[in-house]
Amino acid sequence: MASLKLRSNAFLKPTPAGVFYAVSEVVDTPPRRLLNNLLGCSQTPEVTEKLLNVLCENENLDQSLRLLHRLHSLRWVQGLDSPLLMSNDSLEEILPGLLFNLTENGKALLADAQGFYLATAGFAHETAEELAALSADVLKLQDRHAGLLLNNLNIGSQAWGVVDASGNSRLGIWPLHIGKHRFALVMTGIPHFNHPNFVHLVWTIATRYAPFKTQI
Incomplete structure (x- = not known):
């Protein structure tokens, strides 16, 4: 591979695909470490050699x-x-607007691991409370049977869904691993993970719950 050089005056930002990879599992990998550190920054940083080593937690440029x-x-x-x-x-001001565009019908909510919802779009309060509690139960079920799904069935995804007769998801629950915290993203209909709001949603949560504190 030819010698690599950084582009000057470039500000680094994860894409929706990068964010999905970063938060979909808790297993620590060099790509996930870089992406999560980047998401913890309060602004998209300008790429420098020093910054890159700090974000990668690696002294080898x-x-x-x-x-x-x-x-x-x-x-x-x-x-x-x-x-x-x-x-x-x-978060109460930011999250509902971000959640609305993450699914085809505008119904989504974000819940914590204890089953309390942080924000919702399109769901009534009572429904959101019950869905948040459901998401906590489902993620506990995932924890208990993770070995079966991954090791025996080779299913790496940790998301769960309620599907119709054609196998289409009517309700989906996706875990978001951000720092030491786990959240659940609950949505009905077709999810839009490629929407810029998904990046903004995770970035918003990461800067509050898992800020990147190293000075750069």
Whole structure:
């Protein structure tokens, strides 16, 4: 591979695909570590050699460059011409608008591991409460049977769904692993994980619950 160089004046941001990879599992890998550290930044940082090593938690610049090149080739990260800054508004103000566009019918909610919802779009309060409790039960079920699904059936996904006779999901529950916390994203209909709001949603949560504190 030819010598790799950083593009100047580029501000690093994860793509929807990169964010989905980062939060879909808790297993620590170099790509997931870089992406999660990036999501914990309060603004999209300008890429420098020093910054890249810090984000990769690696002092070997060549290895860090190769990792970034790999993520860029997979379209898990992108370089912006100008920085984006995370809003200081409360989660109650930010999250409902982000959730609305994540599914075809605008019905989605975000719940914590204890079964309490942080925000909802399209669901009545009582329904949101019960769905949040359901998501906690489902994720506990996933924990108990993770070995069967992964080792015996080779099913790596941790998402669960209620499907119709054609196998189409009517209700889906996706775990989001952010720092030491696990959240559940509950949606009806076809999910839109490729929507920019998915990146913004996870970025918003990560800066609050798993901020990247190392000075860069």
